[in-house]
Amino acid sequence: MRRWTWGILLLALGVPVTAAWAVKKDEKLYVKARNTRVLKSAVPTADVVAVLQPGQQVTWKGADPKNAQWHQVTEPGGKAGYVFQTNLSTKPPDMELVSKDGKTRTIDPAAFVSSGAAVKALSPGAEKYGKEKGGDYAVAVNQLKKLEGLAKAVTPVEIDAHVKQAGLFPVVAPNTKLGPQPQAKKGGR
Amino acid sequence: MRSRMGVLVAAGLGLCLTSCTQVAKGLKAANLGADVNRVADAAEKVDSCDKLKVAPAIQEEYALGSALAIHWAQQGGGLMLSGAAQEKLSTYVNTVGRNLAMQSPRPELGWTFGVLNDTKRFNALSAPAGYVFVTHGLLQGVDNEAQLAGVLAHEIAHVVLKHALNQYVSVKVSTCKGDAMVGVGKSVVASALKNASLLDGRLDLDSDTGLMGKMVDGTVELAGKGHRKDEELAADALAVELMLSAGYDPGEFSKLLGQTSGGGGFWENHPSAKERQGQIKSIVEARGNNADPLARVDVAALQRPVLPASFTAAVGPVKKPTGVAKDAK
Numbered sequence: 036m037r038r039w040t041w042g043i044l045l046l047a048l049g050v051p052v053t054a055a056w057a058v059k060k061d062e063k064l065y066v067k068a069r070n071t072r073v074l075k076s077a078v079p080t081a082d083v084v085a086v087l088q089p090g091q092q093v094t095w096k097g098a099d100p101k102n103a104q105w106h107q108v109t110e111p112g113g114k115a116g117y118v119f120q121t122n123l124s125t126k127p128p129d130m131e132l133v134s135k136d137g138k139t140r141t142i143d144p145a146a147f148v149s150s151g152a153a154v155k156a157l158s159p160g161a162e163k164y165g166k167e168k169g170g171d172y173a174v175a176v177n178q179l180k181k182l183e184g185l186a187k188a189v190t191p192v193e194i195d196a197h198v199k200q201a202g203l204f205p206v207v208a209p210n211t212k213l214g215p216q217p218q219a220k221k222g223g224r
Numbered sequence: 225m226r227s228r229m230g231v232l233v234a235a236g237l238g239l240c241l242t243s244c245t246q247v248a249k250g251l252k253a254a255n256l257g258a259d260v261n262r263v264a265d266a267a268e269k270v271d272s273c274d275k276l277k278v279a280p281a282i283q284e285e286y287a288l289g290s291a292l293a294i295h296w297a298q299q300g301g302g303l304m305l306s307g308a309a310q311e312k313l314s315t316y317v318n319t320v321g322r323n324l325a326m327q328s329p330r331p332e333l334g335w336t337f338g339v340l341n342d343t344k345r346f347n348a349l350s351a352p353a354g355y356v357f358v359t360h361g362l363l364q365g366v367d368n369e370a371q372l373a374g375v376l377a378h379e380i381a382h383v384v385l386k387h388a389l390n391q392y393v394s395v396k397v398s399t400c401k402g403d404a405m406v407g408v409g410k411s412v413v414a415s416a417l418k419n420a421s422l423l424d425g426r427l428d429l430d431s432d433t434g435l436m437g438k439m440v441d442g443t444v445e446l447a448g449k450g451h452r453k454d455e456e457l458a459a460d461a462l463a464v465e466l467m468l469s470a471g472y473d474p475g476e477f478s479k480l481l482g483q484t485s486g487g488g489g490f491w492e493n494h495p496s497a498k499e500r501q502g503q504i505k506s507i508v509e510a511r512g513n514n515a516d517p518l519a520r521v522d523v524a525a526l527q528r529p530v531l532p533a534s535f536t537a538a539v540g541p542v543k544k545p546t547g548v549a550k551d552a553k
Contacts, residue, residue, distance in 0.1 A: 058518055069326045089331045098517035104525070106518070121327065121469040123518065129330045156334075158283075160430030161290030164440070167433055175297035179290075179338075181305055182314060186336040189318040194326070197319045201369060201529035204471035207326045 058125060063092045064108070067124040070191050070208035073116035077105035079205045080218065084116035086211040089128040093118065104204075122206055156183060273400035276417065278425035280389060287429035288392055289353025291440045292447075293336075296349050296357050300340025304360060304538070313363075313538035314339060320369060321356060321376045327469045328462075330354070330384045337376060339363060346484065350379040352389045364543040366480065369529040373467055374477025381462035387455045388447060395442035396420075396427065413438045453495050460500050464507045473526040478504045 058064060066087040074081040077099040087093070093108035096115075105117045157179055165176035195209035280288070297303055304310045314337075321337035333354035340349075342359040349357045356379040358372075366372045382388065400417040416435050420427050429436045451459070464474045478501045512523040 057516065064518075067327060067329070067331065069331055095518075103517050103520065104522060120518065121471075126329070128328075128332075130332060157293075158287040158290040158430055160287050160433065160436055161294060164291050164433040164436045165294040168437075171298045171302065172294055174302060175294045178303040178305055179293055179297055179336075182303055182338045183334070183336050185305075185311060185314050186318045186322070186334075189315060189322050191326070193315075193319055194323045198323060198471075202471070202527050203323070203529070204469070204525075206470060207323060 058095055060095065060097055062095055064095045064123045064125060065089075065127045066091045066093060066118070066122055067128050068122050068206045070211060071118060071122040071206075072208040073108065073110045073114065073118055074105075075116060077102050077107075077117045079119075080216055081117070082215050083208075083213050084114050085110040085112060086208060086213065087111070090130050093123070095123070119205055121204055156180070270401050270404045272421045273397050273404060273417070275421045276396045276400055276425045277393060279386075280393065281426045284426055284429060285389060286353045287436065288389070288439065288443065289351045289355055291429070291436050292351035292388070292443065293353075293355040293357075295440060295444055296351060296355070297338065297340065300342045300349075300357060300359060302341050304339040304341055309534065309538040310339075312534045316532060316535060317358070317372070317376070320373055321380070324373060324377050324466045324470055325354065325380050328380050328384050328466060333383070335380075348375050348379050350382045350388065352383060352386070352392070354383055356380060356383070360539065361543070363535075363539045364541070365483065366531070367542070368476060369531055370467070370472040370474075370476035370527065371480040372531075373470065373472045374463060374474065374480060377463035377466040377477075378459050380466060381459035382451065382455075384462060385455070385458055387451050387459070388443065391446040392439060392443045395439060395446060399438065399442060450494060456495055457500070457503055460503055461507060464504055468508070468511060468521050468526070471525065471527050473528050474504050474508050476528050 067089055069089060071087045071089075071091075072083050073085040073087065073093070075084055076082075087110060091111055093110055096107040096109065098120075099105040099107060099117060104120045106120055106123060107115065108118050108123075109115050157176070162176055162180075165172045190209075191207050192209040194207050195205075197203075198205060198207070303314075305314060317339055318335075318337045322335050325331065325333070325335040335354040335356070337356045337358075340347075340357050340359045343361045343364070345359050346362045346365055347359045348362060356376055358375060358379075362375065363372070366375070396417065399413065400421060403411075403414040403417060412432055413435050416427055416432065427435065427439070429439060450456075463477065467474045467477065481497045481500050481504075484497055508521075508523065511519060511521040514520040
């Protein structure tokens, strides 16, 4: 298929293409990943100025001239710093909260993440459904509960350690601590 | 005479399934008899079923997703969780998957990644609310972490784009219309659907396992037919964006797709591997050459991390796929 045909297809699918990124200096961008760090300088080991959560907005000042993977921003509190490129998005993420009435709430992103409200478990009705079916379904219920326990134990701390070891991009920070970062023994970018 | 009239009106009802309100009101006003009034009532009920075409509430998504996850785990021969080596494998798959998911447009779902015992199929599946599964057979076919990340990112994309959830909504509507047509008004399922169609269109699946079972069965049946071609391509496109965001080389996902047969046969809705690979190449090239500093990706920095020794220990020897199209859901 020719390249222009793909371009039309991508546009039809709503896939972000170049035009979707056209952001000017001093315009707002969304933070998309959990524990997005704003650093004092454009290196991953720099002091942490602020830690933001999905849905919070920063003011974009431009790419660092020496390393275009880092972008200068001003965080919501007014502090200036640098954010890794792929932490930024022109579109807000979906922030979904399980509430008793089953409706989605619009809430403060930072408060939402720290509240733990986003953490779910196997729904009570589904658990009952599986147990009533019995046999392998009941076994699957117990296995899923165990799996969810293992999944929850994979926190940003474990993710950060793996990312450093594998040489991936530093998008999800391990914690919300401000100030100097502990020096990594090896790896990192 | 009565039955003839009933047949005629039922045929008329069948012709105006999607918008019968005006016809039904006219029939009622004409007061043509009990049979006609009954059919006019049914027509109004059919019409109100369209009110179920709303985005499910997040609690509804969790309930459906949990039940579907139980179903996929049962069908896949259970989860690989026996012993320390298999638990370590699950933790590793969750580490790779959750890193990608936390960078997705739905970062706060309770993402859970599991490995199915199934060694025969080279397959990956997902369910609403953030459940993603890969088969043991698929893991035996991946060469590096970027390939695994590509598969997980594709399934994350299906959840983010709510493809299975849209199938569920169509099951709600078709079940409601079917019940209205045959006059089933007193069953729990029919009552729940009718009430939902009169309110906000949402169902409390947790309240009744019969209702949940009916909705799950319908969604499983639709899911078995696979997603539409455009949905598969959209999931690939978002998967590439997630890989680029995390620092993985999407070329490895493309390489893995090249080892499957793609569309045809039972998976006739799936695009061919060649078509999918073409799209991936196009997106990566566009991002690598982009003049916008926010969009441009440093392609040279993308990684193909080796799989940890614990992965090989739990998964066993590498086995290449034998022409089975991947991604069932």
